[in-house]
Amino acid sequence: MIIPIIGNVIFPITLDPTVWIFDDRKIKIEEAFSNSTKLPDTNDELEKASQRWERAINPPVNQGISRVEGEEILKHSYVMPIEDFIRNAEIKLDAINATLVIGENVQDNITISLEDLENCYLQFAMNGKPLKDDGPVYFYYHDGSNKDNPIKNVKKIIVN
Template sequence: MSPIILITGNVTYQINLDPTIWIVDERRFDMGSRFPGIDGLGISFAPFLANAEPAPDATQVILHRRGKETVTLTMAEAKEAIFQFAREGKPIHPDGPALLFLADGSNRDQPIDFIEKIEVV
């Protein structure tokens, strides 16, 4: 399992995300502050997506998952999503390297796991 998540597709810049280094990112926060009862550390997906510079006509984000079906989000859902990159003080394993939570918390009991690639379309 690679700790890297690739952002690719209809973007200006292909981005390699390494959740193992987010522990030192000052934008990180306690997951419990956004989703009461959820332990761990999180970070917003929006800045990473913005750095990839999606094309103006991009409308969706497809999450490719190791050994599982893809999940498609609208661009708006993706911009509001939260990555959980650590729980109980450790990297997300074996279902990581990061879990994706929708901002409205609707998937808090089943976050999107096993993410390998994020394709902007």
């Protein structure tokens, strides 16, 4: 259930989507595409960056979630923007594109632009549960153009 980001990056990283259900950056799937044409509010982005910095400097005490919060989480499907993870991997300047590895056969893999990779969403939960059968994640373009037909079975991301 892990997804390595490897290839033409300075820091190869491994994503574990099973823990994203508790990540504050997750987005309900219905909200992810409802405002995909809306330009980001710089004050809102600055506030989010400030909150992430605060959490990095002063990590929250691992407090449990209430039963009500837990039940609420299990009602929704979620996506994770992976921009922060890609930034941490630091794509090399000579990188051209990325390959989504979705099967054993090379011809099954899908090549996307680096811009699409940096701005994508990865769905990791449906109704609060991990995507075990055809996961570990589904790939969605930021604009929602494939929201009815996501790229499924993404197992690895290779930056070329």
